[in-house]
Amino acid sequence: MVSTAPYGAWRSPIDAALAAAHDGRPEFVGTVGDEVWWVTSCPAEGGRSTLVRRRSGGEEGSALAAPWNVRSRVMEYGGRPWAAVPRRSGGPLVVFVHFADQRLYVWEPDDPAGGGPRPLTPVSSVGGGLRWADPVLLPERGEVWCVLEEFTGEGPDRLRRLIAAVPLDGSAAGDRAAVRELTGDDSRFVTGPRLSPDGRRAAWLAWDHPRMPWEGTELKVAEVTEGAGGALLTGARTVLGGATEAVAQVEWAHDGSLLAVTDRTGWWNPYRVDPETGEGVNLCPREEEFAGALWRAGLSWFVPLAGGLVAVVHGRGAQRLGILDPDTGELVDAAGPWTEWAATLAADGSRVVGVAASPRSGYEVVELDIRTGRARAIGARHRDAVDPAYYPEPLIRTFTGPDGRDVHAHVYPPHSPDYTAPADQEPPFVVWAHGGPTGRAPLVLDLEIAYFTSRGIGVVQVNYGGSTGYGRAYRDRIRERWGVVDVEDCAAVAEALAEEGGADRARLAIRGGSAGGWTTAASLVSSDLYACGAICFPVLDLPAMAAGGTHDLESRYPEYLVGPFAEVPERYRERSPISRADRLTAAFLLLQGMEDPVCPPEQGERFLAAVEGRGVPHAYLAFEGEGHGLREQRNIVRALEAELSLYAQTFGMEVPGIPVLELVK
Numbered sequence: 001m002v003s004t005a006p007y008g009a010w011r012s013p014i015d016a017a018l019a020a021a022h023d024g025r026p027e028f029v030g031t032v033g034d035e036v037w038w039v040t041s042c043p044a045e046g047g048r049s050t051l052v053r054r055r056s057g058g059e060e061g062s063a064l065a066a067p068w069n070v071r072s073r074v075m076e077y078g079g080r081p082w083a084a085v086p087r088r089s090g091g092p093l094v095v096f097v098h099f100a101d102q103r104l105y106v107w108e109p110d111d112p113a114g115g116g117p118r119p120l121t122p123v124s125s126v127g128g129g130l131r132w133a134d135p136v137l138l139p140e141r142g143e144v145w146c147v148l149e150e151f152t153g154e155g156p157d158r159l160r161r162l163i164a165a166v167p168l169d170g171s172a173a174g175d176r177a178a179v180r181e182l183t184g185d186d187s188r189f190v191t192g193p194r195l196s197p198d199g200r201r202a203a204w205l206a207w208d209h210p211r212m213p214w215e216g217t218e219l220k221v222a223e224v225t226e227g228a229g230g231a232l233l234t235g236a237r238t239v240l241g242g243a244t245e246a247v248a249q250v251e252w253a254h255d256g257s258l259l260a261v262t263d264r265t266g267w268w269n270p271y272r273v274d275p276e277t278g279e280g281v282n283l284c285p286r287e288e289e290f291a292g293a294l295w296r297a298g299l300s301w302f303v304p305l306a307g308g309l310v311a312v313v314h315g316r317g318a319q320r321l322g323i324l325d326p327d328t329g330e331l332v333d334a335a336g337p338w339t340e341w342a343a344t345l346a347a348d349g350s351r352v353v354g355v356a357a358s359p360r361s362g363y364e365v366v367e368l369d370i371r372t373g374r375a376r377a378i379g380a381r382h383r384d385a386v387d388p389a390y391y392p393e394p395l396i397r398t399f400t401g402p403d404g405r406d407v408h409a410h411v412y413p414p415h416s417p418d419y420t421a422p423a424d425q426e427p428p429f430v431v432w433a434h435g436g437p438t439g440r441a442p443l444v445l446d447l448e449i450a451y452f453t454s455r456g457i458g459v460v461q462v463n464y465g466g467s468t469g470y471g472r473a474y475r476d477r478i479r480e481r482w483g484v485v486d487v488e489d490c491a492a493v494a495e496a497l498a499e500e501g502g503a504d505r506a507r508l509a510i511r512g513g514s515a516g517g518w519t520t521a522a523s524l525v526s527s528d529l530y531a532c533g534a535i536c537f538p539v540l541d542l543p544a545m546a547a548g549g550t551h552d553l554e555s556r557y558p559e560y561l562v563g564p565f566a567e568v569p570e571r572y573r574e575r576s577p578i579s580r581a582d583r584l585t586a587a588f589l590l591l592q593g594m595e596d597p598v599c600p601p602e603q604g605e606r607f608l609a610a611v612e613g614r615g616v617p618h619a620y621l622a623f624e625g626e627g628h629g630l631r632e633q634r635n636i637v638r639a640l641e642a643e644l645s646l647y648a649q650t651f652g653m654e655v656p657g658i659p660v661l662e663l664v665k
Helices: 016-021 447-452 472-478 485-500 515-526 542-546 556-561 569-575 577-583 600-609 633-651
Strands: 029-033 035-042 048-054 060-062 082-085 093-099 102-106 130-138 143-151 157-166 199-206 217-228 230-241 247-252 258-262 270-272 280-282 303-304 310-314 320-324 332-333 340-348 351-358 361-369 374-379 394-399 406-412 428-435 458-463 508-511 532-536 587-593 618-623
Touching: 016 258, 016 633, 029 082, 029 351, 035 082, 035 093, 035 361, 035 374, 048 374, 060 447, 082 130, 082 143, 093 130, 102 143, 130 320, 157 556, 199 247, 217 247, 217 258, 230 258, 230 270, 247 280, 258 303, 303 340, 310 340, 310 351, 320 340, 320 351, 394 485, 406 618, 428 485, 428 515, 458 485, 472 485, 485 508, 485 515, 515 532, 515 577, 532 633, 542 556, 542 569, 569 577, 577 600, 587 600, 587 633, 600 618, 618 633
Parallel strands: 029 340, 428 458, 428 508, 508 532, 532 587, 587 618
Antiparallel strands: 029 035, 035 048, 048 060, 082 093, 093 102, 130 143, 143 157, 199 217, 217 230, 247 258, 258 270, 270 280, 303 310, 310 320, 320 332, 340 351, 351 361, 361 374, 394 406, 406 458
């Protein structure tokens, strides 16, 4: 029986604990012989990440018990934290990064003696220490090659990055000198090496400040030569890319040719590249993206297959899986219900393994047999924790923003099988601004969205100008206009929904984390459109960010987003929400991890001080032990319930069953 009740007062089986338990997704998938391994987050275990092993018979389980936490801190956002190879006897050999000390460990999970992981790298007390990512395991050389991030002082920018070789015998566990440096540190940022099939060449990506990797990267190729102490990378040269061309991934095909994805046409397309001359041939010229923003080393949008074909994720907006014939350019998409594939692919023989989801299912590990065309979920399988009738039914929309520009969005109207609202009511709506801002909100089942929509609160995710997935021109709309384009596009979507009668203009809210937190705060201080907002681990003070108040990767990012600080210092001040706190009238909730190296807590605390005593209802939740984003289940629960309470109090709704958030003025 369907009841009539006001929006926001609907009861729902999707509570905050259920939504928090499903936070996170499988990532960094890999094949190890006939097994499949991946990393997954464990919100119920303090937010740690573990390696999951799926054996050939289909048995699946966590391979590492607590307190092991498989997660890298290279560039703070991390990178691929593990690698493994099968062996003829003794089971696989695994290396991984442990989050607590950032050391690289080697592990033989099938060791009959039951030995645990053994450290391969030393601990450094200098700055952020020694960190590792994107490993390539080379047991025939007795080494693992990977990215080394080494701090040389106490500041966030006192560091160097390079490609290094770590011995597998443990001789470097207490001796930094036993780690061999394979490249110099002349590039500020590097990805892990990719070795040619004959082992004679290596390729990797590099870039330097002030560029971000979607602005311009260089594809490097070097010879692998033998020296007295081991192999060396010599004669490194740039064969593709540059200051205005972003190469997102490089791999060697099985025939020894070089494959890369670059955006030289304005779209990330796949190329075959001559490693000698750098000449490239576009293998599939389309106005589609075959890659995305390289926020972490080791992301994989394509993988070469043994027969010469290439598995790719591609699309405009949503990314789907396809098999590309590089000789003909023919691209055939995999069948199945999955509409969004993540940037993690692996292959073994005729099978491709990735991570995919849809609006009706969360991310799961999927295997495609290219011989039969059959795709099936093999790991982290989606299981409906509640009746799917409570899931939202999203709409893909393109709205019109200022100057007639397109603004892409996903609209999730309120939805419940149990309730309908009074005919004279329009629903409250929350605008979700994604992070990055060079990123994108995927159209997949998210129980945090369902937490709100099943209670009668609509959600709209806005892929504002600056988002990936729609070509470089769309991405570059935000160049020097951060805090303008993103704010305008979110407002245009909210206004359009209200104008159409799909949202209550008096009950609009905005929320976001990281760069989305910036957009939320910037929107609240520049407009009275929103009645309230949830500002999560945000950027609030651009001059402080430009003065070293963030981590190294993004320390020069504002030059792209706002302009060079030396040339436009006033723009930095004027755009910053902390400088305009006196204009804030809407209620807000501020969420902050107290160990956040990207958006330090002190920015939020100064913002609160600027608002204090001005009569603006607000609340501040600080989470000890959390960094840039929330990972622990109890903290996610607390944050979701607090956000719902904010909306309830601001919109005048009676929401049963949640703690009341205390708002102060």
